[in-house]
Amino acid sequence: MDMQVFLAAFPELLKGAWLTLQLVGVAILIGFTIALPVALLRVSANPWVRALPFAYIFFFRGTPLLVQMFLVYYGLSQFEAVRASFLWPVLREAYWCAIIAFSLNTAAYSAEILRGAIQAVPPGEIEAARALGMSRALTYRRVILPRAFRICLPAYGNEVILMIKSSALASTITLLDLTGMARKIIAVTYQPVETFAAAGVIYLVMIFLFATFLRWLEVKLHANRNPPPGMPN
């Protein structure tokens, strides 16, 4: 392996990594915003209300993300109505298509994670909230959701890590994210081993940093599990 080539790739690759972080960050934000109502509908007692989120989750978890992204980027242009609509300037851009596909995909996975967490909230706590006279909405806001967020944190963190890895697919629709940038460099230098290895190192570092942050957050949010200050472990 040529160390010179390996090291020389980093400045350009870091520019790509910035786009990767943008894509993942925006997709996670939008994805979570969609996931919350989907998860709430999914735990509804009415089977007809449950059916729609079920179908959405089933489709997005059962098909490859690459297909979903191509459906948005290439597929939608098949319809004249889409091309004529005011949304076309957005749907024409690879950047927004990647974000739409990533958001819808991560929302489906996140909704399932959230559903599991909501159902894992101890029933006694919900009953206690009711006994105190809290309304359903207030119970959700003050008791169920804050508890569910903490319960789902490890699983949700894994989902974010998977999203960082999946974001490499953006390179297939012309975007110069970390993987896209590596492919662009290789097209010029034809040094695939060194360049992909350099990109791999950046992915590993990003994921390591995020995993460390996650562990820190988990300790912080579960203050009750930590020994009180000044106590021996």
Added chain:
Amino acid sequence: MLQAYLPQLLAGLWVTVQLALGAVVLGLVLGITGAAMKLSPVGPVRWIAETYTAIFRGLPELLTVLLVYFGGTVVLSALVGSYFEVSAFGAGVAALGITFGAYATEVFRGAILAIPKGQVEAAQAFGMSKLLAFRHVVLPQVWRIALPGLGNLFLVLLKDTALVSVVGLEDLMRQADIASRYTKQPFTFYMAAAFMYLGLTVITMAVLHVLEKRANRGQRRAAS
């Protein structure tokens, strides 16, 4: 329009199935080897397995596919001494198998650790060697415990096969690509491909359910 291209799509579907099955066989072998290495008392053996899982669980699957396909050609050409091109199918099986193996290592490790220590000690008390005890006592039970985890990994693998179309393998995804370019109906064909993947997922889930039932036959369940 869809009917005219159905044979191509089905041919692609068959390639996808072969790719997934090839990768899962390689991945299971790597996974059980990796798990045995991670539980080894020898330090360096453990470190090799730790490095393997740390790298390939952290790399994007697409990057692994690209690395094996393009890097494999460069490395093998240098080794052979003349130009040697890695096939897209071979690279796909290798890349997806290596990734599956890295995750499977953790699943198998957990399953091996879940088997009561007393059983291995009993086997050794009967005079079985360590290897024999592993083969006759541990491995048969590992399958039952690891199956749900491996099933989930296989469902992920099935969807990751689409990535190999990026390096030109004529799988389901690639055939949908080609058809949508000729017909200018990308939505129709990508949607058709999506439903075929969905079909594969449903069939896999049914098969896994049967396998799990079989693996758990004769297991005592807590009285309720």
